[in-house]
Amino acid sequence: MDSNESKFQALRLQRFYLAQLSYAITYVVIGAAWLAGQYNASGAMAASHVLLGFSLQAVLFGILKSGLNLRFKDPSLTSLQMVIAMLLLTYLLAFSGEFRGSLIMIYPIILLFGVFQLSRRAFLTHAGLALILYGTLILFNTFQDDSTQALTVHLLEWFVLACFTGWLSFFCSYIRELRSRLQRRHNVLQTHQTTLRDMMGQLQSLADTDGLTGLANRRYFLSEARRRITLLTPGRKVGIALIDLDHFKKINDIHGHAAGDEVLKGFAEVARQNLREEDMVARFGGEEFVVMLDNSDLAALHQCIERIRTCFAGTCYNVAGAEVYCTLSAGLNLVRPDDNLEKRLNQADEALYCAKDNGRNRCEVYEEAYA
Numbered sequence: 001m002d003s004n005e006s007k008f009q010a011l012r013l014q015r016f017y018l019a020q021l022s023y024a025i026t027y028v029v030i031g032a033a034w035l036a037g038q039y040n041a042s043g044a045m046a047a048s049h050v051l052l053g054f055s056l057q058a059v060l061f062g063i064l065k066s067g068l069n070l071r072f073k074d075p076s077l078t079s080l081q082m083v084i085a086m087l088l089l090t091y092l093l094a095f096s097g098e099f100r101g102s103l104i105m106i107y108p109i110i111l112l113f114g115v116f117q118l119s120r121r122a123f124l125t126h127a128g129l130a131l132i133l134y135g136t137l138i139l140f141n142t143f144q145d146d147s148t149q150a151l152t153v154h155l156l157e158w159f160v161l162a163c164f165t166g167w168l169s170f171f172c173s174y175i176r177e178l179r180s181r182l183q184r185r186h187n188v189l190q191t192h193q194t195t196l197r198d199m200m201g202q203l204q205s206l207a208d209t210d211g212l213t214g215l216a217n218r219r220y221f222l223s224e225a226r227r228r229i230t231l232l233t234p235g236r237k238v239g240i241a242l243i244d245l246d247h248f249k250k251i252n253d254i255h256g257h258a259a260g261d262e263v264l265k266g267f268a269e270v271a272r273q274n275l276r277e278e279d280m281v282a283r284f285g286g287e288e289f290v291v292m293l294d295n296s297d298l299a300a301l302h303q304c305i306e307r308i309r310t311c312f313a314g315t316c317y318n319v320a321g322a323e324v325y326c327t328l329s330a331g332l333n334l335v336r337p338d339d340n341l342e343k344r345l346n347q348a349d350e351a352l353y354c355a356k357d358n359g360r361n362r363c364e365v366y367e368e369a370y371a
């Protein structure tokens with residue numbers, strides 16, 4: 001049973017307990033009538049009713065508790081419970097004497113249990129059953145007691161019952177209509193909520209992503225990098241590399257801006273292919289990128305950025321009929337727990353300048369990172 005089904009099952013049991021409360025109240029009322037001398041059934045009749053009531057409820061409880069009810073078309077067993085209650089009530093009314101007129105209003109109370117669960121047709125059928133049961137009882141009594149006055153009173157009671165069950169049927173239709181209108185509104189709201197959540201997600205991803213390369217942008221990188229550094233345990237390090245494409249301006253100037261864009265996208269692809277899922281690469285601005293390797297050391301960082309550098313340098317971009325090659329320079333550094341990220345990035349930038357000064361297409365490590 002999944003969590004949703006167990007929630008429904010708990011609700012069904014709750015409804016069953018509510019019905020038991022109604023039975024208990026009825027028995028209390030009968031007890032009061034008996035004490036007042038208005039309940040004239042024999043002890044055996046009363047005991048048979050209580051015994052029958054208890055056994056039927058025990059069976060229903062067993063079915064609901066064991067989950068056997070889930071095999072039924074309507075697992076709430078509303079109809080079955082209502083029919084049992086109406087039969088028990090009719091049996092009770094059969095020997096309630098004068099007191100019977102006050103008890104017939106229990107039929108509408110039983111019908112109330114079907115307001116939400118039963119279809120309009122099923123509800124009307126149950127209301128009809130209540131009238132038939134009570135009508136049969138009157139007919140049965142007529143054969144036993146031929147007093148015209150008693151018959152008139154009983155027919156009047158039946159008429160009152162018919163009026164109220166009729167009214168209840170209309171009222172229930174109204175409630176059901178309100179409920180389905182609310183359900184429709186709830187569904188519409190839920191659809192809007194899902195759309196809004198999707199849009200928020202899209203907006204968030206747009207806010208975090210560089211439009212051209214699809215990589216993370218500077219803002220996202222800085223916040224995510226800070227988060228990861230705070231999670232670093234003592235002794236662990238993350239590797240950072242600032243990467244700048246060499247003579248990129250020339251590509252723009254010679255082959256046009258579109259060619260430059262292709263090269264930028266090409267670098268993003270190369271970086272993605274050479275990094276693990278948990279590593280991070282972002283466009284830091286213009287033709288500058290940043291890479292962050294989780295749980296890294298200098299050797300691993302160097303090896304990874306060298307791999308990217310070699311791969312990028314060996315990739316040819318065919319733009320507007322021209323074959324374009326580009327290289328990159330990188331400055332590497334390590335970040336330890338409690339380090340200042342900006343400071344480490346500035347140091348990586350210094351190493352990047354060295355790489356540019358030393359002839360480009362190379363990686364340089366910030367001196368102190370060896371320490």
Ligand SMILES: Nc1nc2c(ncn2[C@@H]2O[C@H](COP(=O)(O)OP(=O)(O)OP(=O)(O)O)[C@@H](O)[C@H]2O)c(=O)[nH]1
Binds near residue numbers: 356
């Ligand atoms: N096509 C294209 N060019 C860009 C973009 N962003 C920045 N640029 C260009 O990148 C170039 C960067 O040039 P520089 O900062 O002089 O660097 P460089 O030419 O790579 O020279 P070094 O870094 O010294 O090797 C500029 O011409 C910018 O206009 C972009 O999104 N697309």
